Amino acid sequence: MATSSATLRIGVVGYGHLGQYLVGKILKDGPAQGLILAFVWNRNSDKLKGLVPAELILEDLSSFADRRCDVIVEVCHPQIVKKFGHLFLSQSHFMVGSPSALSDPDLNQKLRQASLQYRRTLYVPSGALWGGQDIQRMNDSGTIKALFIRMSKHPSCFRLTGDVLTDWTEGEGRRVLFGGSVAELCPLAPNNVNTMAAAAVAAGSLGFKGVQGEIVSDTALKDYHVVEVEVTGPDGFSVHTVRRNPAKLGAVTGSATYNSFWNSLLVCKGHGGRVYLC
Missing domain, CATH: 3.30.360.10 (Dihydrodipicolinate Reductase; domain 2)
Incomplete structure (x- = not known):
């Protein structure tokens, strides 16, 4: 996987308020931070048209592996974590923006095992958590x-x-x-x-x-x-x-949490085979 000195390809899953913020930051400030956008997926892809470059829109999330990412960021719904989390970790590091999904003990264990198996990091952003x-x-x-x-x-x-x-x-x-x-x-x-x-x-x-x-x-x-x-x-x-x-x-989501997510993403440089609070 990419190291801290390499350019990281980021896939963003979800285009609500937080997804829009992250996509905008990656497009504007990402290259200077070593980040480029690989794809954006949203349940309603029409919402992306005219706002996201057409070549970056992923119509079918099941084909995410075709875009080759270093980090996939989920910012939409716990059900996406449940359905795709294991698959994401098989291909890339995974930042789970809906960590409430991990309250399911079976899913929690499954993703931890996938992290170890594939030597990928399951990143959990701090969000509004202080300390x-x-x-x-x-x-x-x-x-x-x-x-x-x-x-x-x-x-x-x-x-x-x-x-x-x-x-x-x-x-x-x-x-x-x-x-x-x-x-x-x-x-x-x-x-x-x-x-x-x-x-x-x-x-x-x-x-x-x-x-x-x-x-x-x-x-x-x-x-x-x-x-x-x-x-x-x-x-x-x-x-x-x-x-x-x-x-x-x-x-x-509170406004200060948006920048917190961005700072968390900047930490996702590859910590291999573990769960990592960022």
């Missing part, structure tokens, strides 16, 4: 005892699979939607809790069942999302961080 590398270091040293994450957003920013939030009204204030393990949260809000999923990957000894999370609807949060992280270690050690991530009403 992810520190959490991972605590985990690796065996000192992490507990991890709790609370994500608070305006109700228009949540995309839930159930009917938990269908009755919200402006001015209702704060409502706790769910509290429990990240393993339970991911299927409920697969597009909203990728930060929690990244934390569960970082704290691998606790895992998705051991990391606890809470999602909160708050109609007062019209300009930003709030991510609170509390890490507990031995002998009374603890760290509590609060991150306010600017976001527009209805936005699933």
Whole structure:
């Protein structure tokens, strides 16, 4: 695979807000950073026409291997990770932008095995997670005892699979939607809790069942999302961080997370046969 000094060919799977941002950055700034665009795929390819050079549009995702990539970046939906993740890793490094998919223990194990088998890296971007590398270091040293994450957003920013939030009204204030393990949260809000999923990957000894999370609807949060992280270690050690991530009403992803994803992509230089928080 390519080294840090080589040009990396990037395939982008998904062309929502985050996909559009990454594609634009690669086309504009990528060459100076050693990145070039190999392909862009979107479920509705018509959305790409006129915005992405025609020769870079991939109509059929099943033919992704024809484009020869060093890194494939998924920024669309956990189902794509489930269906194509193993195939992506058989051909290239894979940055999973929907790490909530990894809450499925069978899929998690399958992708970890594929990473080892093919000597590719399964990259997990930190996204809105603050202190992810520190959490991972605590985990690796065996000192992490507990991890709790609370994500608070305006109700228009949540995309839930159930009917938990269908009755919200402006001015209702704060409502706790769910509290429990990240393993339970991911299927409920697969597009909203990728930060929690990244934390569960970082704290691998606790895992998705051991990391606890809470999602909160708050109609007062019209300009930003709030991510609170509390890490507990031995002998009374603890760290509590609060991150306010600017976001527009209805936005699933906070604006600061876009640049975080770009910086994560720049890290994807090839770390072979492992899961890597970037």
